[in-house]
Amino acid sequence: SSLFGNVEAFAGDPILSLNIAFQGDPRTEKVNLTIGIYMDGNGKVPVLPSVKAAAEKLGFGVRSYIPMEGLADYRRLVQELVFGKGSKLLAEKRVATMQSLGGTGALSIAADFLAKHTPGRPVYVSDPTWDNHHGLFQRAGFETKTYPYWDGATRTLRFDDMMKTLEEAPAGSIVIVQPVCHNPTGVDLSPAQQDALSDLLIAKQHIPVFDMAYQGFADGIDEDASFVRRYAERASSFLVANSFSKNFSLYGERVGGLSVVCATADEADRVLGQLKLAVRRSYSNPPTTGAQIVATVLGDPALRALWEAEVAEMRVRMKAMREALAAEVKKLSNEIDVGFITQQRGMFSYTGLSKAQVVQMRDTDGVYLVESGRMCVAGLTENNVAAVAKSLVAARG
Ligand code: PMP
Numbered sequence: 001s002s003l004f005g006n007v008e009a010f011a012g013d014p015i016l017s018l019n020i021a022f023q024g025d026p027r028t029e030k031v032n033l034t035i036g037i038y039m040d041g042n043g044k045v046p047v048l049p050s051v052k053a054a055a056e057k058l059g060f061g062v063r064s065y066i067p068m069e070g071l072a073d074y075r076r077l078v079q080e081l082v083f084g085k086g087s088k089l090l091a092e093k094r095v096a097t098m099q100s101l102g103g104t105g106a107l108s109i110a111a112d113f114l115a116k117h118t119p120g121r122p123v124y125v126s127d128p129t130w131d132n133h134h135g136l137f138q139r140a141g142f143e144t145k146t147y148p149y150w151d152g153a154t155r156t157l158r159f160d161d162m163m164k165t166l167e168e169a170p171a172g173s174i175v176i177v178q179p180v181c182h183n184p185t186g187v188d189l190s191p192a193q194q195d196a197l198s199d200l201l202i203a204k205q206h207i208p209v210f211d212m213a214y215q216g217f218a219d220g221i222d223e224d225a226s227f228v229r230r231y232a233e234r235a236s237s238f239l240v241a242n243s244f245s246k247n248f249s250l251y252g253e254r255v256g257g258l259s260v261v262c263a264t265a266d267e268a269d270r271v272l273g274q275l276k277l278a279v280r281r282s283y284s285n286p287p288t289t290g291a292q293i294v295a296t297v298l299g300d301p302a303l304r305a306l307w308e309a310e311v312a313e314m315r316v317r318m319k320a321m322r323e324a325l326a327a328e329v330k331k332l333s334n335e336i337d338v339g340f341i342t343q344q345r346g347m348f349s350y351t352g353l354s355k356a357q358v359v360q361m362r363d364t365d366g367v368y369l370v371e372s373g374r375m376c377v378a379g380l381t382e383n384n385v386a387a388v389a390k391s392l393v394a395a396r397g
Contacts, residue, residue: 014131015370022368030366031388033379036183036347038246038314043381046249046314050307054296055289063288068276070099070257070286074295078257081298082212082242084222084229093265096272098258098279099286102251103213103243104132106258110209110239111140112278113260113271114174118207123174124166126150128372130183133176133211142174150185155340155352157187166200174207179227181214181346184374188218188345194227202235213243216311217318218345221247236263244294246347247311253290314378318347321380328389336396341377349375357395365391 018034040046069075075097079090089095100106114121119141125133127146134144147169148161166175177197182188189197201208208231215224228240243256260275262268279285297303319342326338341349353361353373361367367388369375380388 018368018370025366025368027366029384029387030368031379031384032368033375033377033388034368034370036246036376036378037251038249038318038347038378039381041317041381043379043384045251048249048307048310050297050303050310051248051250051293053303053306054293054300058292058296061292065285066099066288066291068279068285069097069272071288071291071295073299074099074291075257077295077298078242079259081215081221082225082228082240082257082259083232084225087229087232089232089261094262094268096260096262096268096275098272098275099291100241100256100258101254101283101286102245102256103211103241104136104256105254105286106241106243106256107133107136107209107211108140109258109275109278109282110241110260111137111142112282113275114207114209114239115140115142116278117274118172118174121172121174121207122170123176124169125176126162126178126182128184129176129178130211130213137174137176145169147175149182150187150350152352155187155350157189157193159189159193163196163200166197166204166206169204169206172205172207174209175201176209176211179210179212180224181217181348183213183346184348184370184372185350186344186346186348187350189227191226194230198231198234201231208235208238210238210240212240214246214346215242216247217315217347220315221308221311232261235261237261244290247314248294248297248307250290250293253293254287255290255294318377321377321385322349324382324385325377325380325389328386329393332389332393333396336393347376347378349377351375351392353392353395360395361391364394367391 015035022032079097083090123137123142123144124147126149137144147165148158151158210228218224238261240259245251260271262271297307322342326341329336329338351373355371358369358371
């Protein structure tokens, strides 16, 4: 047999495969509510005017190598966006921040870093979570476990069970926390629950890895960072992965950041060195364009104000589409409690629909959801929301 004859076929990523199926679906009324991409009211992935203006201002400049850790201005602006401009941690130079290949790249470097420097600890992720959390940390050599998160019967958070599991976890466990706009459920912790979880994480010396992929999509850019910022006032060692894929609509440019918070400036210096080494051994140094664009927007007061307004527009549109879907469902049925649609936050709504119901919506109406019942509300528009409601009500029987 040949050298690669026994290589197993890749099952494919379930969400990306659904998108391929959607592209091939000949029906004109089809609606794609699968992948986590923000679409505007015309069903298009927007080019933000702030991003376009920054790209024009930059032009096509030199494409030399940039440092392993990324562009200095970009890294400073990432830190200020995540931790707040007046952050004590930043003043004390206790944060090692890298430019990363999106949120995924940040988590990947984080997993490798933790595997090398804090090996052998269990990694806890929410049940359910973004699937790649399991994969990225397993690839780095960790065993992943879950903490309860979603109660399918009530479509709410299993907060007490979550706390119990993390209380019983071995001290010093790694805990992935999505601080805002939880993927896939859309259910977040209240500020009081965040504080109670923070107490527990600190008391148990767990290592939180905050995965913030949707900053600005719930209540506001600063508001959405408040969990991380309040945690930062109290804790000495934790990690934050952030992404600009969604809030800058720069998905394919791969722009994000990894920040490792340390106890001292000296520690942060050495940690940054190890992160640079990890990058050097993986892809050497990050790409230029996306980070230059983000740094230009965040660093220019006029472009930044424009961007903040654009993020607000995306946030408001998603909320309006939640309201519209709830109203359309209500028109068709009084049986369905639609409160969850408007209470959940961010891009996703976990509908509680079964796999059979999701398949029925897809086969009968060309309305595509993820088979877990996750719906991307950013794919709803004035033009398709009534049809989606009709399909949803029919599927529930
Ligand atoms: N974490 C979560 C929770 C996400 O939903 C996503 C994007 N789907 C990511 C990380 C990765 O984002 P990026 O595309 O920037 O790699």
